[in-house]
Amino acid sequence: MSEPTHHLWLEHAYLPGGWxxxxxxxxDQVGVIKAITQGPAQKIDKRVYxxxxxxxxxxxxxxxxxxxxxxxxxxxxxxxxxxWSWREVMHAFVTRLDPDQYEAIARFVYMEMLKAGYTTxxxxxxxxxxxxxxxxxxxxxxxxRALAAARETGIGISLLPVMYSRGGYTGEAPxxxxxxxxxxxxxxxxxxxxxxxxxxxxxxxxxxIAPHSIxxxxxxxxxxxxxxxxxxxxxMPIHIHAAEQLKDVDDHxxxxxxxxxxxxxxxxxxNNQWCVVHATxxxxxxxxxxxxxxxxxxLCPTTEANLGDGLFPLEDYIKADGNWGIxxxxxxxIDPKEELxxxxxxxxxxxxxxxxxATERGGSTGRQLFDFATKGxxxxxxxxxxxxxxxxxxxxxxxxxxxxxxxxxxxxILFDSWIFSASTSPILDVMAAGKWVVLNGRHRDEMSIKTSxxxxxxxxxxxx
Numbered sequence: 001m002s003e004p005t006h007h008l009w010l011e012h013a014y015l016p017g018g019w020x021x022x023x024x025x026x027x028d029q030v031g032v033i034k035a036i037t038q039g040p041a042q043k044i045d046k047r048v049y050x051x052x053x054x055x056x057x058x059x060x061x062x063x064x065x066x067x068x069x070x071x072x073x074x075x076x077x078x079x080x081x082x083x084w085s086w087r088e089v090m091h092a093f094v095t096r097l098d099p100d101q102y103e104a105i106a107r108f109v110y111m112e113m114l115k116a117g118y119t120t121x122x123x124x125x126x127x128x129x130x131x132x133x134x135x136x137x138x139x140x141x142x143x144x145r146a147l148a149a150a151r152e153t154g155i156g157i158s159l160l161p162v163m164y165s166r167g168g169y170t171g172e173a174p175x176x177x178x179x180x181x182x183x184x185x186x187x188x189x190x191x192x193x194x195x196x197x198x199x200x201x202x203x204x205x206x207x208x209i210a211p212h213s214i215x216x217x218x219x220x221x222x223x224x225x226x227x228x229x230x231x232x233x234x235x236m237p238i239h240i241h242a243a244e245q246l247k248d249v250d251d252h253x254x255x256x257x258x259x260x261x262x263x264x265x266x267x268x269x270x271n272n273q274w275c276v277v278h279a280t281x282x283x284x285x286x287x288x289x290x291x292x293x294x295x296x297x298x299l300c301p302t303t304e305a306n307l308g309d310g311l312f313p314l315e316d317y318i319k320a321d322g323n324w325g326i327x328x329x330x331x332x333x334i335d336p337k338e339e340l341x342x343x344x345x346x347x348x349x350x351x352x353x354x355x356x357x358a359t360e361r362g363g364s365t366g367r368q369l370f371d372f373a374t375k376g377x378x379x380x381x382x383x384x385x386x387x388x389x390x391x392x393x394x395x396x397x398x399x400x401x402x403x404x405x406x407x408x409x410x411x412x413i414l415f416d417s418w419i420f421s422a423s424t425s426p427i428l429d430v431m432a433a434g435k436w437v438v439l440n441g442r443h444r445d446e447m448s449i450k451t452s453x454x455x456x457x458x459x460x461x462x463x464x
Contacts, residue, residue, distance in 0.1 A: 006434070009023070009045035010022075012052060013025075013051075013053075013388060014051070019411040020038060023037075024038065024042070031394050032384075032393055034390065050401050053415075054388050055120065055385065056118050057120045057373070057377025058336075059277075059325035059326060060327025061124060062125075063105060063125075064106070065329075066334075067456070086307055091177020093460070102127065102145050106123075108450065108452075109149075110149055110153040110155045111446065113328070113334055114432065114443060115430070115442075115443055117427050118155070119431075120157065120432075122208075123157055123160060124162060125146050125159060125210075126210075130180060132179070133174075133182065139194065140194050143159060147195075153437065154433070155432055156205060156432060156433060158206040159199065159207050161191055161192055162210045162212050163217050164182055169214075170255070171218070181212075181216075185224040189228040192229060193232050204433070206237065206382050208238060209229055210238075211238070213242060214256070214260055226268065235273060237381060239274070240275075241277045242261050244277075246281055246310070248260065261279060264276070270293045270295050272379060276295055278300065278309065280311070282313065287320050291320035291322035292320075296325055297324040298380060299314075299327070300328065300330075302342055303329035305342060305346075311350050313350075314357065315347055315351060323375065324373070325379070325380045325381075344420075364416055366417070366418065369415070370415050398428045399427060400427070403422065
């Protein structure tokens with residue numbers, strides 16, 4: 001058993017069950033909380049003033065898409081633009097990315113996440129091949145860059161390599177943007193095995209899998225992959241897109257005779273390892289069954305709004321005891337408070353009511369949103385995160401009590417004040433795995449990461 005290597009004394013800390021004062025954390029050399037006690041600060045303690053909360057899991061990320069944020073806000077057709085017109089621009093963009101450029105973008109995105117309070121990311125990674133669809137000498141070349149970016153910035157990661165086997169429901173050939181994603185099942189399983197060994201050897205992060213969607217993965221391929229991963233890890237996270245767009249639901253019914261989420265529930269052993277990303281157009285019976293099987297819904301409100309997807313029926317899902325987490329997905333916004341704010345406000349607009357997420361009279365909506373997101377995010381990423389608890393990773397956020405949104409506010413309404421009234425970030429410092437990665441609002445390597453990203457982005461934009 002590893003011994004504690006440093007100690008923190010926290011003025012105010014949000015622990016499971018509520019707020020506590022004068023909390024001491026003992027953290028070991030791999031960044032795990034070994035003990036939590038209460039009492040006065042000791043000579044060996046680093047004193048942390050302000051409000052301390054757990055880091056937030058980001059359940060769904062496509063890191064490279066940060067580089068196209070803002071580039072798709074021009075109308076492309078005389079008809080209404082949609083997810084599908086955005087997708088064409090995104091596919092065209094990925095044909096330009098080389099490994100060094102991808103890593104520079106991922107480093108920048110992960111730095112932004114840490115500054116915003118995300119301390120672990122679920123990277124739904126599907127760029128495996130060269131831009132012309134050829135294999136790299138090392139099958140882990142591109143996915144390894146995501147791991148490197150996480151290690152360099154200090155963010156925790158659950159790497160979710162994507163299985164992508166076809167261009168669409170009828171097996172059509174992939175377009176130029178899809179061809180670097182296509183792998184055969186046996187090749188994909190080799191990739192997963194190598195990534196799994198790499199992460200396990202380093203004792204950090206987690207590896208799962210992400211069958212992209214039934215649109216992009218045939219049922220036979222999905223089954224082969226689900227069987228194959230049992231030889232690697234029987235408990236790894238499994239993420240899949242489903243029911244994000246009405247067109248996708250309609251196409252799925254046309255091709256398979258059933259709705260996408262219903263098809264998954266009926267044709268896989270879906271359980272608490274699974275995360276169904278978006279699930280926007282889930283129906284009432286699917287809500288009951290998805291909640292009952294223990295899977296997590298991966299909700300990405302700012303991306304879903306940006307793409308015109310629709311609104312997830314959160315109130316009904318919460319009533320069914322469903323688990324959910326949040327993700328920044330395409331990274332038009334990288335801010336957990338904004339995801340949670342949009343999530344609640346969308347429900348208010350849909351139901352013509354207020355405080356939809358609060359499940360009991362007098363309950364704090366902000367605190368409930370935060371608790372759901374951290375619990376569901378931790379489950380979906382398959383890591384011991386999202387709580388300041390013994391045996392969990394020491395990921396924490398320090399809030400500035402002098403920030404205008406928090407000024408003179410009691411701890412009991414901190415989450416409400418942060419999520420619903422902060423227009424700028426009140427986050428001072430961020431610790432990930434026991435290491436301070438953000439101090440006074442700046443990442444430890446901010447200048448070099450920003451310089452590299454700016455150079456890459458300039459090149460890519462000039463090529464568009």
